[in-house]
Amino acid sequence: xxxxxxxxLERAIRPDVAVAQxxxxxxxxxRPKVFRFxxxxxxxxxxxxxxxxxxxxxxxxxxxxxxxxxxxxxWLMRIAVNLIRxxxxxxxxxxxxxxxxxxxxxxxxxxGIADRARSPEAQALLNExxxxxxxxxxxxxxxxxxxxxxxxxxxxxxxxIACATGMKEGTVKTHLFRALRAVRVRLGGVA
Amino acid sequence: MTHLSSEHLSECILGQPDRRIAGHLENCPACxxxxxxxxxxxSGFRGAVRCWSQNQAHVALAVxxxxxxxxxxxxxxxxxxxxxxxxxxLASIVWRxxxxxxxxxxxxxxxxxxxxxxxxxxxxxxxxxxVAQE
Numbered sequence: 001x002x003x004x005x006x007x008x009l010e011r012a013i014r015p016d017v018a019v020a021q022x023x024x025x026x027x028x029x030x031r032p033k034v035f036r037f038x039x040x041x042x043x044x045x046x047x048x049x050x051x052x053x054x055x056x057x058x059x060x061x062x063x064x065x066x067x068x069x070x071x072x073x074x075w076l077m078r079i080a081v082n083l084i085r086x087x088x089x090x091x092x093x094x095x096x097x098x099x100x101x102x103x104x105x106x107x108x109x110x111x112g113i114a115d116r117a118r119s120p121e122a123q124a125l126l127n128e129x130x131x132x133x134x135x136x137x138x139x140x141x142x143x144x145x146x147x148x149x150x151x152x153x154x155x156x157x158x159x160x161i162a163c164a165t166g167m168k169e170g171t172v173k174t175h176l177f178r179a180l181r182a183v184r185v186r187l188g189g190v191a
Numbered sequence: 192m193t194h195l196s197s198e199h200l201s202e203c204i205l206g207q208p209d210r211r212i213a214g215h216l217e218n219c220p221a222c223x224x225x226x227x228x229x230x231x232x233x234s235g236f237r238g239a240v241r242c243w244s245q246n247q248a249h250v251a252l253a254v255x256x257x258x259x260x261x262x263x264x265x266x267x268x269x270x271x272x273x274x275x276x277x278x279x280x281l282a283s284i285v286w287r288x289x290x291x292x293x294x295x296x297x298x299x300x301x302x303x304x305x306x307x308x309x310x311x312x313x314x315x316x317x318x319x320x321x322v323a324q325e
Contacts, residue, residue, distance in 0.1 A: 039243075129231070177201045184197055
C-alpha cells in the first residue's frame with residue numbers, strides 16, 4: 001500500500017522534475033547567448049547579468065505559453081529584447097550609471113581574435129575598425145542597435161530578428177540598412 | 192555604373208545583391224576592396240564582442256553578486272555627497288551668524304558702559320535730583 005502511494009507520488013512529481021531538468025539544459029545551452037546579447041546591448045556587466053537571470057525566470061514562468069512558432073533561441077531573445085528595452089528606459093534616469101559603468105571601445109577591441117597570418121599593422125588597423133564599429137553601434141537608436149547586434153553578433157537571419165523584435169521583416173531590413181550606413185560612415189566610408 | 196552606394200554594399204553584406212551589383216563587384220576592384228574591408232570590420236566586431244562577453248562571463252562568475260556592491264557603493268557615494276553638501280550649507284549659515292555677532296556685542300557693551308558710567312544707581316537718581324536742586 002505504502003509502495004503504491006510512493007510510486008503515485010513519484011509519478012506526480014516526475015513531470016516537474018523532467019521539466020526542471022529540461023529547463024536546466026536549456027539554460028546551459030542558451031545562457032551565454034542571452035548574456036552576450038544583453039551585455040553588447042547594455043554594455044554593463046551587472047545589468048546584463050540581471051537581465052539574463054530575469055530572462056530565464058520569465059521563460060520558465062511562461063514555458064507553457066510557448067507556442068513553438070519560432071525557435072527556442074528566438075523566443076528567449078524576444079524576452080531578452082523586451083527586458084533590455086525596459087532597462088534602457090529605466091537607465092535614462094540613472095545618470096551616474098551611464099557615466100561610469102559603460103564599456104569603452106578599447107575594452108572590446110582589445111579582445112579581437114588575433115590572426116597570426118595578419119601583420120601587426122593590419123591587426124592594429126582591424127582593432128581600430130572594431131573600436132569604431134563598437135562606438136558607432138553604441139550611438140545607434142535602440143531599435144537599430146538591437147537588429148544590428150542580433151544580425152552581426154548573434155547571426156540571426158531577418159525572419160528570426162523579425163520574430164524576436166516583433167517587427168515586420170521589411171522594417172528589420174530598413175533598420176539594418178540604416179545601422180550599416182551609420183557604421184560605414186563611422187568607419188570612414190561615404191554614406 | 193558608378194561605384195556601389197551604401198545601400199548596395201548593405202545588400203551585399205546581408206547576402207541579397209541583385210545581378211547588376213554582383214556583376215559590378217566582379218569588375219570593380221575598388222568596390223570589392225571596400226566590401227571586403229567592411230565585411231572584415233563586421234567580422235572582427237563579432238569576434239571581439241564574443242570574446243569580450245566570454246571574459247566578462249568569467250568575471251561575473253568569479254565575483255559573486257557584484258551588482259549589489261556596486262549599486263550600494265553608488266548609493267553610498269550619493270548619500271555621502273548629500274551629507275557633505277548639508278554640512279557645507281550648515282557651516283555657511285553658522286559662519287554668517289558669527290559675522291553678525293560683533294554688532295550684537297557692541298550694543299550690549301554700550302548698554303553696560305552706560306550703566307557703569309552712571310554716578311549713582313538708577314533707583315537713586317530721583318534723590319540725586321533733589322540734592323542738585325538744593
